[in-house]
Amino acid sequence: MSGGEGSIVQFDNVGLRYGTEREVLSDVCFTLYPGSFYFLTGASGAGKTSLLRLLYLAQRPSRGIIRMFGTDVITEPRSRLPAFRRRIGVVFQDFRLVPHLSAFDNVALPLRVSGVPESDIRKPVADMLEWVGLEHRTDARPATLSGGEQQRVAIARAVIARPEILVADEPTGNVDPDMALKLLRLFEALNRLGTTVVVATHDLHLLKKVPDSLIMRLDRGRLSDPTGALRYPPRREAVGQ
Amino acid sequence: MSARAAAGRNPGLVPQTRLAGPMAWVIAIMIALTVIAAAAGLALSNLAAHARAEIAGGLTVQIVDAAPAERARQAEVAVALLTNRDDVAQVRRVPDSELDALLEPWLGPRVTGSVADEDAIPVPALIDVRLKGAVTHRRLEQLRAVLAAAVPAARVDAQAGWLTPVFAAIASLQWLAAGLIVLLAATSAAAVWLAARSALGTNRETIEIVHLLGGSDAQIARIFQRSIGIDAAVGGFVGLALGLAATLLLGRQFAQLGSGMVAGGGLGPVDWIVLAAIPLAGLLLAMFTARLTVLAALRRIL
Numbered sequence: 430m431s432g433g434e435g436s437i438v439q440f441d442n443v444g445l446r447y448g449t450e451r452e453v454l455s456d457v458c459f460t461l462y463p464g465s466f467y468f469l470t471g472a473s474g475a476g477k478t479s480l481l482r483l484l485y486l487a488q489r490p491s492r493g494i495i496r497m498f499g500t501d502v503i504t505e506p507r508s509r510l511p512a513f514r515r516r517i518g519v520v521f522q523d524f525r526l527v528p529h530l531s532a533f534d535n536v537a538l539p540l541r542v543s544g545v546p547e548s549d550i551r552k553p554v555a556d557m558l559e560w561v562g563l564e565h566r567t568d569a570r571p572a573t574l575s576g577g578e579q580q581r582v583a584i585a586r587a588v589i590a591r592p593e594i595l596v597a598d599e600p601t602g603n604v605d606p607d608m609a610l611k612l613l614r615l616f617e618a619l620n621r622l623g624t625t626v627v628v629a630t631h632d633l634h635l636l637k638k639v640p641d642s643l644i645m646r647l648d649r650g651r652l653s654d655p656t657g658a659l660r661y662p663p664r665r666e667a668v669g670q
Numbered sequence: 671m672s673a674r675a676a677a678g679r680n681p682g683l684v685p686q687t688r689l690a691g692p693m694a695w696v697i698a699i700m701i702a703l704t705v706i707a708a709a710a711g712l713a714l715s716n717l718a719a720h721a722r723a724e725i726a727g728g729l730t731v732q733i734v735d736a737a738p739a740e741r742a743r744q745a746e747v748a749v750a751l752l753t754n755r756d757d758v759a760q761v762r763r764v765p766d767s768e769l770d771a772l773l774e775p776w777l778g779p780r781v782t783g784s785v786a787d788e789d790a791i792p793v794p795a796l797i798d799v800r801l802k803g804a805v806t807h808r809r810l811e812q813l814r815a816v817l818a819a820a821v822p823a824a825r826v827d828a829q830a831g832w833l834t835p836v837f838a839a840i841a842s843l844q845w846l847a848a849g850l851i852v853l854l855a856a857t858s859a860a861a862v863w864l865a866a867r868s869a870l871g872t873n874r875e876t877i878e879i880v881h882l883l884g885g886s887d888a889q890i891a892r893i894f895q896r897s898i899g900i901d902a903a904v905g906g907f908v909g910l911a912l913g914l915a916a917t918l919l920l921g922r923q924f925a926q927l928g929s930g931m932v933a934g935g936g937l938g939p940v941d942w943i944v945l946a947a948i949p950l951a952g953l954l955l956a957m958f959t960a961r962l963t964v965l966a967a968l969r970r971i972l
Contacts, residue, residue: 487882507969508887515884527876542885586883 436460436496437594437625438484443493445479452491453479454650459659461627463593466620468636469629471647477629478522478598480647484627485519485596486510498593515543518592518624520600524583526571532558532582533567539590557585560615562608576603584612588619595619597628601635613638693865693898697905698912700858701952704851705913705945706920711847712941713921718840721833726804727759728829729813731797735823738792745795748821755816757802757809764796794825805830858952859959862902866894866963881971891964895957902956906949914945 438461445454454476461467471477482488483495486502495502497513505513518539526535537554558564561581571579580603587595595616601609609632617639620626627645628635636644646653731748735741745763752761770779777791801809805828817824870877877890921936937945 485882511881511884511886513884514882519882525875525879525882527879529876538880539883542880542883542889 435462437463437498439494439496440483441494441496443483443490443495445476445483445488446491452650454483454490454647457493457650457652459645459652459654461594461625463625464620464623465625466617466639466642467625467627467645468639468642469627469645469647470631470633470636473631474649475647476650477647480652481519481596481598481627481629484594485517486514515539515590516593518587518590518595520580520584520587520595520597522598522602524571524579526579526582526586528571531568531570532563532574532578535571535582536585536589538586543590553589554585557589558582561585561612577605577608580604581608581612584615588615588624591619591622592624594625594627597626599630600628601630601632609635610638693861693901694905694908696861696865697858697902697952697956698908700854700861701906701909701949702912702916704854704952705910705948706916707847707850707854708948709913709917709920709937709941709945711844711851712937712944714840714844714847716936716938716941718837718844722830722837725829725833727801729799729801729805729810730827730829731799731817731821732825732827733795733797733821733823734825735794736792741792741795741823744821744823745797748797748817748824751816751820752797752799752813758799759802760798760800762798764798769793769796855952855955859955862898862956862959863963865901866898866960867967869894869897870964870967877968878971881968887965887968890968891961894964895961898960899953899957902953903949906952909952910946910949913948917945 438459440457440459443454443457444452446452457480469477469480479488483490486497489503493503498516500513502510502513527538530538533554536557537550540550540554555564555567558567561584563578563581563585566574566578569578571582574582580600584597584600587597597616600616601612604612613635616626616628630636636642643659644656645659646655652659731752733741733745733748735744749761749763752758773793810826810828814824814826817826880890917937925936
Protein backbone atom coordinates (compact mmCIF):
# COMPACT_ATOMS: atom_id res chain seq x y z
CA MET A 430 0.00 0.00 0.00
CA SER A 431 1.22 3.45 -0.78
CA GLY A 432 1.68 6.14 1.78
CA GLY A 433 -1.51 7.78 0.65
CA GLU A 434 0.00 11.07 -0.46
CA GLY A 435 -2.45 12.94 -2.66
CA SER A 436 -5.18 10.46 -1.81
CA ILE A 437 -8.79 11.43 -1.28
CA VAL A 438 -9.62 8.41 0.93
CA GLN A 439 -7.35 6.22 2.94
CA PHE A 440 -8.43 3.23 5.04
CA ASP A 441 -5.80 1.77 7.33
CA ASN A 442 -6.50 -1.51 9.17
CA VAL A 443 -10.15 -0.69 9.45
CA GLY A 444 -12.40 -3.14 11.24
CA LEU A 445 -16.13 -2.94 11.85
CA ARG A 446 -18.37 -4.98 14.07
CA TYR A 447 -21.97 -4.42 15.06
CA GLY A 448 -22.46 -4.96 18.78
CA THR A 449 -20.69 -8.09 19.95
CA GLU A 450 -20.98 -9.93 16.63
CA ARG A 451 -17.90 -10.97 14.68
CA GLU A 452 -16.32 -8.31 12.52
CA VAL A 453 -18.12 -7.66 9.24
CA LEU A 454 -15.04 -5.87 7.95
CA SER A 455 -11.51 -6.85 8.98
CA ASP A 456 -8.15 -5.24 8.36
CA VAL A 457 -9.40 -3.22 5.41
CA CYS A 458 -6.64 -1.15 3.84
CA PHE A 459 -6.93 0.82 0.63
CA THR A 460 -6.31 4.22 -0.87
CA LEU A 461 -8.53 6.04 -3.34
CA TYR A 462 -7.10 8.75 -5.53
CA PRO A 463 -8.96 11.71 -6.95
CA GLY A 464 -10.47 11.12 -10.36
CA SER A 465 -10.39 7.32 -10.17
CA PHE A 466 -13.26 4.98 -10.91
CA TYR A 467 -13.66 1.98 -8.61
CA PHE A 468 -15.98 -0.97 -8.64
CA LEU A 469 -16.59 -2.71 -5.33
CA THR A 470 -17.67 -6.28 -5.85
CA GLY A 471 -18.38 -9.23 -3.66
CA ALA A 472 -21.05 -11.72 -2.79
CA SER A 473 -24.09 -10.78 -0.77
CA GLY A 474 -23.11 -10.35 2.86
CA ALA A 475 -19.45 -9.74 1.95
CA GLY A 476 -19.61 -6.31 3.61
CA LYS A 477 -20.01 -4.01 0.59
CA THR A 478 -22.77 -1.90 2.13
CA SER A 479 -20.89 -1.68 5.45
CA LEU A 480 -17.78 -0.47 3.65
CA LEU A 481 -19.83 2.10 1.76
CA ARG A 482 -21.44 3.29 5.02
CA LEU A 483 -17.95 3.97 6.36
CA LEU A 484 -17.15 5.81 3.11
CA TYR A 485 -20.15 8.12 3.30
CA LEU A 486 -19.64 8.71 7.05
CA ALA A 487 -22.81 7.03 8.26
CA GLN A 488 -20.78 4.83 10.58
CA ARG A 489 -17.61 4.98 12.61
CA PRO A 490 -15.35 1.91 12.41
CA SER A 491 -14.65 -0.24 15.45
CA ARG A 492 -10.94 0.13 14.82
CA GLY A 493 -8.44 1.51 12.36
CA ILE A 494 -7.96 4.89 10.75
CA ILE A 495 -9.95 6.55 8.00
CA ARG A 496 -8.61 9.68 6.36
CA MET A 497 -10.77 11.57 3.94
CA PHE A 498 -9.84 14.79 2.14
CA GLY A 499 -6.63 14.76 4.13
CA THR A 500 -8.33 14.63 7.51
CA ASP A 501 -8.67 11.85 10.06
CA VAL A 502 -12.46 11.69 10.14
CA ILE A 503 -12.53 9.24 13.05
CA THR A 504 -11.18 11.76 15.51
CA GLU A 505 -12.91 14.72 13.90
CA PRO A 506 -15.68 16.17 16.11
CA ARG A 507 -19.13 15.22 14.82
CA SER A 508 -20.06 18.86 14.37
CA ARG A 509 -17.54 19.02 11.50
CA LEU A 510 -18.73 15.87 9.72
CA PRO A 511 -21.61 17.55 7.78
CA ALA A 512 -19.07 19.61 5.86
CA PHE A 513 -17.35 16.38 4.78
CA ARG A 514 -20.65 14.69 3.91
CA ARG A 515 -21.52 17.55 1.54
CA ARG A 516 -18.48 16.60 -0.49
CA ILE A 517 -19.76 13.04 -0.90
CA GLY A 518 -22.66 12.02 -3.16
CA VAL A 519 -24.48 8.84 -2.20
CA VAL A 520 -26.82 6.57 -4.14
CA PHE A 521 -28.41 4.34 -1.54
CA GLN A 522 -29.36 0.79 -2.36
CA ASP A 523 -32.92 1.44 -1.17
CA PHE A 524 -32.91 4.95 -2.74
CA ARG A 525 -33.92 6.67 0.51
CA LEU A 526 -35.96 9.39 -1.12
CA VAL A 527 -37.87 11.74 1.18
CA PRO A 528 -41.44 10.48 0.81
CA HIS A 529 -43.31 13.77 1.15
CA LEU A 530 -41.09 15.66 -1.29
CA SER A 531 -41.52 15.70 -5.07
CA ALA A 532 -38.87 14.36 -7.42
CA PHE A 533 -37.75 17.96 -7.98
CA ASP A 534 -37.44 18.71 -4.26
CA ASN A 535 -35.66 15.42 -3.58
CA VAL A 536 -33.05 16.25 -6.21
CA ALA A 537 -32.78 19.82 -4.91
CA LEU A 538 -32.23 18.62 -1.33
CA PRO A 539 -28.39 18.56 -1.29
CA LEU A 540 -28.30 22.07 -2.77
CA ARG A 541 -30.75 23.39 -0.18
CA VAL A 542 -28.83 21.68 2.63
CA SER A 543 -25.70 23.41 1.34
CA GLY A 544 -27.48 26.74 1.41
CA VAL A 545 -27.62 27.33 -2.35
CA PRO A 546 -30.10 30.17 -3.07
CA GLU A 547 -33.45 29.10 -4.53
CA SER A 548 -32.79 31.13 -7.66
CA ASP A 549 -29.72 28.99 -8.39
CA ILE A 550 -31.49 25.71 -7.82
CA ARG A 551 -34.20 25.60 -10.49
CA LYS A 552 -32.13 25.20 -13.65
CA PRO A 553 -29.56 22.61 -12.52
CA VAL A 554 -32.27 20.47 -10.94
CA ALA A 555 -34.46 20.70 -14.05
CA ASP A 556 -31.48 19.86 -16.27
CA MET A 557 -30.54 16.93 -14.09
CA LEU A 558 -34.08 15.54 -14.13
CA GLU A 559 -34.13 15.94 -17.87
CA TRP A 560 -30.82 14.12 -18.10
CA VAL A 561 -32.15 11.11 -16.21
CA GLY A 562 -35.32 11.20 -18.31
CA LEU A 563 -37.69 12.39 -15.60
CA GLU A 564 -38.47 15.91 -16.78
CA HIS A 565 -42.16 14.92 -16.98
CA ARG A 566 -42.20 13.64 -13.37
CA THR A 567 -40.81 16.65 -11.53
CA ASP A 568 -43.75 16.98 -9.17
CA ALA A 569 -44.29 13.25 -8.61
CA ARG A 570 -43.90 11.93 -5.11
CA PRO A 571 -41.64 8.87 -4.67
CA ALA A 572 -44.61 6.62 -3.91
CA THR A 573 -45.99 7.27 -7.40
CA LEU A 574 -42.68 6.55 -9.15
CA SER A 575 -41.60 3.12 -10.40
CA GLY A 576 -38.52 1.48 -8.90
CA GLY A 577 -36.40 2.55 -11.88
CA GLU A 578 -37.68 6.12 -11.69
CA GLN A 579 -36.95 6.29 -7.96
CA GLN A 580 -33.44 5.04 -8.62
CA ARG A 581 -32.89 7.75 -11.25
CA VAL A 582 -34.12 10.41 -8.82
CA ALA A 583 -31.72 9.02 -6.20
CA ILE A 584 -28.83 9.19 -8.69
CA ALA A 585 -29.77 12.71 -9.76
CA ARG A 586 -29.81 13.75 -6.09
CA ALA A 587 -26.40 12.14 -5.50
CA VAL A 588 -24.68 13.99 -8.35
CA ILE A 589 -26.53 17.35 -8.38
CA ALA A 590 -24.01 19.04 -6.07
CA ARG A 591 -20.98 17.83 -8.08
CA PRO A 592 -19.52 15.78 -5.20
CA GLU A 593 -15.83 15.01 -4.97
CA ILE A 594 -16.62 11.40 -4.18
CA LEU A 595 -19.64 9.54 -5.52
CA VAL A 596 -20.59 6.38 -3.65
CA ALA A 597 -23.25 4.23 -5.29
CA ASP A 598 -24.68 1.05 -3.83
CA GLU A 599 -26.05 -1.12 -6.63
CA PRO A 600 -27.11 1.92 -8.64
CA THR A 601 -28.26 -0.03 -11.69
CA GLY A 602 -30.11 -2.76 -9.89
CA ASN A 603 -33.61 -1.58 -10.79
CA VAL A 604 -33.19 -0.12 -14.25
CA ASP A 605 -33.23 -1.67 -17.72
CA PRO A 606 -29.89 -2.30 -19.50
CA ASP A 607 -30.19 0.85 -21.63
CA MET A 608 -30.80 3.07 -18.60
CA ALA A 609 -28.05 1.22 -16.69
CA LEU A 610 -25.60 2.08 -19.44
CA LYS A 611 -26.83 5.67 -19.54
CA LEU A 612 -26.35 6.03 -15.79
CA LEU A 613 -22.91 4.52 -16.05
CA ARG A 614 -22.05 7.09 -18.71
CA LEU A 615 -23.23 9.81 -16.28
CA PHE A 616 -20.89 8.41 -13.63
CA GLU A 617 -18.08 8.34 -16.17
CA ALA A 618 -18.80 11.94 -17.17
CA LEU A 619 -18.62 12.98 -13.53
CA ASN A 620 -15.46 10.94 -13.13
CA ARG A 621 -13.89 12.78 -16.08
CA LEU A 622 -14.72 16.02 -14.30
CA GLY A 623 -12.67 14.84 -11.34
CA THR A 624 -15.17 13.02 -9.13
CA THR A 625 -13.87 9.85 -7.56
CA VAL A 626 -16.51 7.18 -8.17
CA VAL A 627 -17.05 4.04 -6.11
CA VAL A 628 -19.79 1.76 -7.41
CA ALA A 629 -20.77 -1.35 -5.50
CA THR A 630 -22.30 -3.91 -7.82
CA HIS A 631 -23.07 -7.58 -8.35
CA ASP A 632 -23.20 -7.04 -12.07
CA LEU A 633 -19.87 -8.15 -13.49
CA HIS A 634 -20.93 -7.00 -16.95
CA LEU A 635 -20.80 -3.41 -15.73
CA LEU A 636 -17.10 -3.77 -14.93
CA LYS A 637 -16.27 -4.28 -18.60
CA LYS A 638 -18.22 -1.16 -19.57
CA VAL A 639 -15.71 1.13 -17.84
CA PRO A 640 -12.32 0.04 -19.11
CA ASP A 641 -10.21 2.28 -16.86
CA SER A 642 -11.99 1.23 -13.70
CA LEU A 643 -10.28 -0.41 -10.75
CA ILE A 644 -11.77 -3.31 -8.87
CA MET A 645 -12.01 -3.81 -5.14
CA ARG A 646 -13.30 -7.21 -4.14
CA LEU A 647 -14.68 -8.00 -0.70
CA ASP A 648 -14.80 -11.55 0.54
CA ARG A 649 -16.30 -12.15 3.95
CA GLY A 650 -15.21 -8.77 5.17
CA ARG A 651 -11.70 -8.84 3.80
CA LEU A 652 -10.61 -6.80 0.85
CA SER A 653 -8.75 -8.46 -2.01
CA ASP A 654 -6.98 -6.67 -4.79
CA PRO A 655 -7.45 -8.61 -8.03
CA THR A 656 -5.98 -5.93 -10.29
CA GLY A 657 -3.25 -4.78 -7.92
CA ALA A 658 -4.76 -1.32 -8.04
CA LEU A 659 -5.00 -1.08 -4.28
CA ARG A 660 -1.39 -2.12 -3.73
CA TYR A 661 -0.01 -0.04 -6.62
CA PRO A 662 -2.64 2.63 -7.10
CA PRO A 663 -2.46 4.67 -10.28
CA ARG A 664 -1.78 8.33 -9.76
CA ARG A 665 -3.99 10.34 -12.04
CA GLU A 666 -4.43 14.05 -12.36
CA ALA A 667 -8.10 14.79 -12.12
CA VAL A 668 -9.59 16.85 -14.91
CA GLY A 669 -10.99 20.15 -13.86
CA GLN A 670 -9.35 20.22 -10.46
CA MET B 671 -46.62 21.12 -11.70
CA SER B 672 -43.62 22.18 -13.75
CA ALA B 673 -40.06 22.38 -12.50
CA ARG B 674 -40.44 26.15 -12.57
CA ALA B 675 -43.46 25.98 -10.29
CA ALA B 676 -41.87 23.38 -8.09
CA ALA B 677 -38.82 25.53 -7.61
CA GLY B 678 -40.86 28.53 -6.62
CA ARG B 679 -41.06 27.39 -3.04
CA ASN B 680 -38.82 25.71 -0.52
CA PRO B 681 -40.85 22.89 1.00
CA GLY B 682 -40.32 21.89 4.60
CA LEU B 683 -38.03 18.93 4.96
CA VAL B 684 -40.36 17.59 7.60
CA PRO B 685 -44.11 17.61 6.88
CA GLN B 686 -45.87 20.31 8.85
CA THR B 687 -48.60 19.01 11.13
CA ARG B 688 -49.59 22.34 12.62
CA LEU B 689 -53.20 22.60 13.78
CA ALA B 690 -53.80 19.08 12.52
CA GLY B 691 -51.96 17.84 15.62
CA PRO B 692 -52.86 18.55 19.22
CA MET B 693 -49.79 20.69 19.96
CA ALA B 694 -51.28 24.08 19.14
CA TRP B 695 -54.35 23.34 21.25
CA VAL B 696 -52.32 22.03 24.19
CA ILE B 697 -50.28 25.23 24.10
CA ALA B 698 -53.48 27.31 23.81
CA ILE B 699 -54.88 25.71 26.97
CA MET B 700 -51.60 26.11 28.84
CA ILE B 701 -51.27 29.76 27.85
CA ALA B 702 -54.90 30.47 28.79
CA LEU B 703 -54.38 28.92 32.24
CA THR B 704 -51.08 30.77 32.66
CA VAL B 705 -52.71 34.08 31.75
CA ILE B 706 -55.50 33.49 34.29
CA ALA B 707 -53.01 32.46 37.02
CA ALA B 708 -50.78 35.45 36.25
CA ALA B 709 -53.76 37.81 36.21
CA ALA B 710 -54.84 36.47 39.61
CA GLY B 711 -51.35 36.86 41.01
CA LEU B 712 -51.01 40.42 39.71
CA ALA B 713 -54.48 41.37 40.95
CA LEU B 714 -53.68 39.99 44.41
CA SER B 715 -50.41 41.90 44.43
CA ASN B 716 -52.22 45.12 43.50
CA LEU B 717 -54.89 44.44 46.09
CA ALA B 718 -52.33 43.93 48.85
CA ALA B 719 -50.37 47.03 47.82
CA HIS B 720 -53.55 49.12 47.69
CA ALA B 721 -54.71 47.89 51.09
CA ARG B 722 -51.29 48.50 52.63
CA ALA B 723 -51.25 52.05 51.26
CA GLU B 724 -54.76 52.66 52.58
CA ILE B 725 -54.06 51.57 56.13
CA ALA B 726 -50.48 52.78 56.38
CA GLY B 727 -50.46 55.17 59.34
CA GLY B 728 -53.95 54.04 60.37
CA LEU B 729 -54.86 53.60 64.04
CA THR B 730 -58.10 52.82 65.75
CA VAL B 731 -58.79 54.13 69.25
CA GLN B 732 -61.61 52.33 71.06
CA ILE B 733 -63.14 53.82 74.18
CA VAL B 734 -64.35 50.82 76.07
CA ASP B 735 -66.57 52.00 78.90
CA ALA B 736 -70.00 50.64 79.77
CA ALA B 737 -71.39 54.05 80.80
CA PRO B 738 -72.49 55.95 77.69
CA ALA B 739 -71.88 59.39 79.21
CA GLU B 740 -68.37 58.58 80.40
CA ARG B 741 -67.63 56.88 77.09
CA ALA B 742 -68.68 60.01 75.20
CA ARG B 743 -66.64 62.25 77.49
CA GLN B 744 -63.47 60.21 77.15
CA ALA B 745 -63.97 60.05 73.41
CA GLU B 746 -64.11 63.83 73.22
CA VAL B 747 -60.95 64.13 75.36
CA ALA B 748 -59.16 61.61 73.17
CA VAL B 749 -60.14 63.45 70.00
CA ALA B 750 -58.92 66.70 71.49
CA LEU B 751 -55.61 65.22 72.59
CA LEU B 752 -54.96 63.54 69.28
CA THR B 753 -55.98 66.56 67.18
CA ASN B 754 -53.38 68.70 68.92
CA ARG B 755 -50.50 66.38 68.12
CA ASP B 756 -48.13 67.29 65.27
CA ASP B 757 -47.59 63.68 64.21
CA VAL B 758 -51.30 63.08 63.65
CA ALA B 759 -52.62 63.82 60.17
CA GLN B 760 -56.30 63.16 60.70
CA VAL B 761 -58.69 62.31 63.52
CA ARG B 762 -62.26 61.27 62.98
CA ARG B 763 -64.73 60.00 65.53
CA VAL B 764 -66.84 57.35 63.89
CA PRO B 765 -70.43 58.56 64.33
CA ASP B 766 -72.86 56.34 66.21
CA SER B 767 -75.07 56.23 63.14
CA GLU B 768 -72.20 54.65 61.22
CA LEU B 769 -71.62 52.12 64.01
CA ASP B 770 -75.34 51.34 64.04
CA ALA B 771 -75.24 50.74 60.31
CA LEU B 772 -72.22 48.43 60.72
CA LEU B 773 -73.81 46.41 63.51
CA GLU B 774 -77.39 46.38 62.27
CA PRO B 775 -77.08 43.13 60.30
CA TRP B 776 -76.10 41.29 63.51
CA LEU B 777 -77.65 43.18 66.43
CA GLY B 778 -80.59 45.02 64.92
CA PRO B 779 -81.30 48.76 64.54
CA ARG B 780 -80.10 51.56 66.87
CA VAL B 781 -77.76 49.47 68.98
CA THR B 782 -75.65 52.30 70.36
CA GLY B 783 -78.61 54.32 71.69
CA SER B 784 -78.32 57.82 73.10
CA VAL B 785 -76.04 58.99 75.83
CA ALA B 786 -78.93 58.88 78.28
CA ASP B 787 -79.98 55.40 77.32
CA GLU B 788 -78.49 53.21 80.06
CA ASP B 789 -80.04 50.03 78.57
CA ALA B 790 -78.25 50.35 75.25
CA ILE B 791 -75.64 47.75 74.38
CA PRO B 792 -72.24 49.18 75.41
CA VAL B 793 -70.61 49.44 71.99
CA PRO B 794 -67.16 51.08 72.23
CA ALA B 795 -66.75 54.54 70.75
CA LEU B 796 -64.40 54.39 67.76
CA ILE B 797 -61.91 57.04 66.69
CA ASP B 798 -60.22 56.66 63.32
CA VAL B 799 -56.71 58.16 63.46
CA ARG B 800 -54.26 58.63 60.62
CA LEU B 801 -50.65 59.34 61.58
CA LYS B 802 -48.12 61.15 59.44
CA GLY B 803 -45.92 58.25 58.29
CA ALA B 804 -46.18 54.59 59.13
CA VAL B 805 -47.31 53.19 62.43
CA THR B 806 -44.41 51.71 64.32
CA HIS B 807 -44.47 49.86 67.60
CA ARG B 808 -42.68 52.79 69.29
CA ARG B 809 -45.18 55.39 68.05
CA LEU B 810 -48.03 53.12 69.10
CA GLU B 811 -46.63 52.86 72.62
CA GLN B 812 -46.13 56.65 72.80
CA LEU B 813 -49.78 57.29 71.90
CA ARG B 814 -50.96 54.72 74.42
CA ALA B 815 -48.93 56.48 77.08
CA VAL B 816 -50.32 59.90 76.09
CA LEU B 817 -53.90 58.66 76.25
CA ALA B 818 -53.51 56.46 79.32
CA ALA B 819 -53.77 59.28 81.89
CA ALA B 820 -56.66 61.29 80.44
CA VAL B 821 -58.51 58.50 78.69
CA PRO B 822 -58.15 55.37 80.81
CA ALA B 823 -60.73 53.47 78.77
CA ALA B 824 -58.78 53.93 75.52
CA ARG B 825 -57.45 50.98 73.60
CA VAL B 826 -55.16 51.82 70.72
CA ASP B 827 -54.57 49.36 67.86
CA ALA B 828 -52.77 49.65 64.52
CA GLN B 829 -55.16 48.89 61.66
CA ALA B 830 -52.45 46.95 59.86
CA GLY B 831 -52.35 44.49 62.76
CA TRP B 832 -55.95 43.43 62.11
CA LEU B 833 -55.18 42.76 58.45
CA THR B 834 -52.00 40.76 59.02
CA PRO B 835 -53.79 37.41 58.54
CA VAL B 836 -55.41 38.80 55.38
CA PHE B 837 -52.03 39.87 54.00
CA ALA B 838 -50.61 36.46 54.89
CA ALA B 839 -53.47 34.77 53.01
CA ILE B 840 -52.93 37.07 50.01
CA ALA B 841 -49.21 36.26 50.02
CA SER B 842 -50.05 32.54 50.09
CA LEU B 843 -52.37 32.98 47.12
CA GLN B 844 -49.66 34.88 45.26
CA TRP B 845 -47.22 32.05 45.87
CA LEU B 846 -49.88 29.62 44.71
CA ALA B 847 -50.31 31.61 41.47
CA ALA B 848 -46.54 31.70 40.94
CA GLY B 849 -46.34 27.95 41.59
CA LEU B 850 -49.12 27.33 39.09
CA ILE B 851 -47.30 29.38 36.46
CA VAL B 852 -44.09 27.39 37.03
CA LEU B 853 -46.02 24.09 36.85
CA LEU B 854 -47.80 25.16 33.68
CA ALA B 855 -44.50 26.20 32.11
CA ALA B 856 -42.98 22.85 33.06
CA THR B 857 -46.01 21.00 31.69
CA SER B 858 -45.83 23.01 28.45
CA ALA B 859 -42.13 22.20 28.11
CA ALA B 860 -42.88 18.51 28.74
CA ALA B 861 -45.64 18.58 26.10
CA VAL B 862 -43.27 20.18 23.59
CA TRP B 863 -40.60 17.63 24.49
CA LEU B 864 -43.05 14.78 23.84
CA ALA B 865 -44.22 16.38 20.59
CA ALA B 866 -40.66 16.89 19.39
CA ARG B 867 -39.76 13.29 20.29
CA SER B 868 -42.83 12.04 18.48
CA ALA B 869 -42.05 14.18 15.42
CA LEU B 870 -38.46 12.93 15.48
CA GLY B 871 -39.67 9.32 15.55
CA THR B 872 -42.18 9.91 12.75
CA ASN B 873 -39.60 11.67 10.58
CA ARG B 874 -36.59 9.61 11.55
CA GLU B 875 -36.02 8.35 8.01
CA THR B 876 -36.14 11.88 6.56
CA ILE B 877 -33.82 13.19 9.26
CA GLU B 878 -31.28 10.44 8.56
CA ILE B 879 -31.36 11.27 4.85
CA VAL B 880 -30.86 14.98 5.48
CA HIS B 881 -28.11 14.10 7.94
CA LEU B 882 -26.32 11.90 5.39
CA LEU B 883 -26.64 14.59 2.72
CA GLY B 884 -24.69 16.93 4.98
CA GLY B 885 -27.45 18.54 7.00
CA SER B 886 -26.08 19.81 10.30
CA ASP B 887 -27.74 19.29 13.67
CA ALA B 888 -28.54 22.99 13.80
CA GLN B 889 -30.28 22.84 10.40
CA ILE B 890 -32.40 19.87 11.41
CA ALA B 891 -33.18 21.37 14.83
CA ARG B 892 -34.24 24.59 13.10
CA ILE B 893 -36.83 22.68 11.07
CA PHE B 894 -38.48 21.35 14.23
CA GLN B 895 -38.04 24.64 16.04
CA ARG B 896 -39.87 26.44 13.25
CA SER B 897 -42.64 23.83 13.11
CA ILE B 898 -43.22 23.91 16.86
CA GLY B 899 -42.76 27.69 16.88
CA ILE B 900 -45.68 28.07 14.49
CA ASP B 901 -47.83 25.80 16.67
CA ALA B 902 -46.79 27.79 19.76
CA ALA B 903 -47.54 31.12 18.08
CA VAL B 904 -51.02 30.04 16.98
CA GLY B 905 -51.70 28.31 20.32
CA GLY B 906 -50.34 31.29 22.24
CA PHE B 907 -52.59 33.73 20.41
CA VAL B 908 -55.69 31.59 20.99
CA GLY B 909 -54.69 30.97 24.62
CA LEU B 910 -54.12 34.67 25.24
CA ALA B 911 -57.55 35.51 23.84
CA LEU B 912 -59.20 32.85 26.03
CA GLY B 913 -57.22 33.87 29.10
CA LEU B 914 -57.96 37.57 28.69
CA ALA B 915 -61.66 36.88 28.13
CA ALA B 916 -61.78 34.83 31.34
CA THR B 917 -59.82 37.51 33.22
CA LEU B 918 -62.13 40.30 32.07
CA LEU B 919 -65.21 38.25 32.96
CA LEU B 920 -63.89 37.43 36.45
CA GLY B 921 -62.78 41.04 36.95
CA ARG B 922 -66.23 42.31 36.10
CA GLN B 923 -67.85 39.88 38.55
CA PHE B 924 -65.47 40.86 41.37
CA ALA B 925 -66.06 44.54 40.64
CA GLN B 926 -69.78 43.97 41.22
CA LEU B 927 -69.06 42.90 44.80
CA GLY B 928 -68.65 46.59 45.63
CA SER B 929 -65.99 45.83 48.23
CA GLY B 930 -63.44 48.59 48.77
CA MET B 931 -60.63 46.10 49.27
CA VAL B 932 -61.47 44.08 46.14
CA ALA B 933 -61.68 47.29 44.13
CA GLY B 934 -57.96 47.76 44.80
CA GLY B 935 -57.22 44.52 42.96
CA GLY B 936 -57.64 45.88 39.44
CA LEU B 937 -55.02 45.43 36.73
CA GLY B 938 -52.93 48.37 35.52
CA PRO B 939 -51.43 48.99 32.06
CA VAL B 940 -48.13 47.31 32.99
CA ASP B 941 -50.06 44.25 34.20
CA TRP B 942 -51.86 43.97 30.86
CA ILE B 943 -48.51 44.21 29.05
CA VAL B 944 -47.15 41.42 31.27
CA LEU B 945 -50.17 39.25 30.42
CA ALA B 946 -49.79 39.99 26.70
CA ALA B 947 -46.11 38.93 26.89
CA ILE B 948 -46.99 35.46 28.21
CA PRO B 949 -47.55 33.92 24.73
CA LEU B 950 -44.17 35.31 23.66
CA ALA B 951 -42.55 33.66 26.66
CA GLY B 952 -44.44 30.45 25.78
CA LEU B 953 -43.19 30.67 22.20
CA LEU B 954 -39.58 31.07 23.32
CA LEU B 955 -39.92 28.25 25.85
CA ALA B 956 -41.44 25.92 23.21
CA MET B 957 -38.75 26.68 20.63
CA PHE B 958 -35.95 26.35 23.17
CA THR B 959 -37.33 23.02 24.42
CA ALA B 960 -37.79 21.72 20.86
CA ARG B 961 -34.23 22.70 19.98
CA LEU B 962 -32.72 21.02 23.04
CA THR B 963 -34.80 17.87 22.50
CA VAL B 964 -33.86 17.55 18.83
CA LEU B 965 -30.18 18.30 19.42
CA ALA B 966 -30.03 15.73 22.22
CA ALA B 967 -31.66 13.10 19.98
CA LEU B 968 -29.42 13.91 17.02
CA ARG B 969 -26.29 13.49 19.12
CA ARG B 970 -27.07 9.76 19.17
CA ILE B 971 -26.70 9.65 15.38
CA LEU B 972 -23.14 9.87 14.02
